[in-house]
Amino acid sequence: MKSQPLYFNKTRIAPTPSGFLHVGNILSFAITAALACMHGAKILLRIDDLDRARFTPEYLADIFDTLRFLEIPRDEGPRDADEFERAFSQLHRMPLYTEALDELKNKGAVFACTCSRKQLLENGTCNCINKKIPLDTPEASWRLYTDGNPIKVKTYAGETISTELPAGMRNFVVRKKDGFPAYQLTSLIDDLFYGTDLIVRGEDLWHSTLAQLALAKTLGKHIFEDTVFYHHPLLLEPSGLKLSKSAGSTSVRFMRANGMSCTNVFKQIAGLANINFQAENWQELGNRLMRMHQGN
Helix, strand or coil, X not given: CCCCXXXXXXXXXXXXXXXXXXXHHHHHHHHHHHHHHHHCCEEEEXXXXXXXXXXXXXXXXXXXXXXXXXXXXXXXXXXXXXXXXXXXXXXXXXXXXXXXXXXXXXXXXXXXXXXXXXXXXXXXXXXXXXXXXXXXXXXXXXXXXXXXXXXXXXXCCCCEEEECCCHHHXXXXXXXXXXXXXHHHHHHHHHHHHCCCEEEEEHHHHHHHHHXXXXXXXXXXXXXXXXXXXXXXCCECCCCCECCCCCHHHEHXXXXXXXXXXXXXXXXXXXXXXXXXXXXXHHHHHHHHHHXXXXX
């Protein structure tokens, strides 16, 4: 592994209030906090709440309850649910997202898509790219024109990986059919807005990293190309599937309700991650996971 900068400006933990936080979330938060501590970076709590169909106040409250219970540190962002709703909800940053969408529209960088979910599944791709459907068509999403040019990703391992968008991510959605900006756009705009230069996320979001770098290039946000990414392995169900927020037994809320202490939660995560060490807090868990992922 090549040497990394001694200092990063900021990293973030970015849960979504669409379910109760589970052990997979906490694994990611522990790595984020450990890296921030190592490199002098501030930790931002950024809650992604634009999926209003699945948002509930109970899920939002769970984020703050869980972070307090597990003593996960943060330097910036809301201290509680009320402050979040008052000043930090993504709804307050809608003008920034709209500005980015307008820029894409003015550049001719997007096209309208009226494909149904069934059509997308059957065809494996959107067939609207050459149809010239007006962008203001009701119930039409906006997709980004993408190309096969290489995308460069700076990794925490000190490498720069050059690759292409996979077939399933080409011409990805930047504005949903309900008119709301899509995740790839809001995540990019938020990271630019807050000055994030170190992003920790699960390896399942590798394709999202590529999409956001491609979008940043289209928008001329070249500073995002200097962002360093750390993609960590996931905790999996015994079946080998990714943990789901609907799997109640893996939620910290469920564990607390069944008498587990903060220390025991971290020990259980360490066991699920196959760490041969009884991690008792986020520092021990995060540091052990980093060393394990780096092959040390």
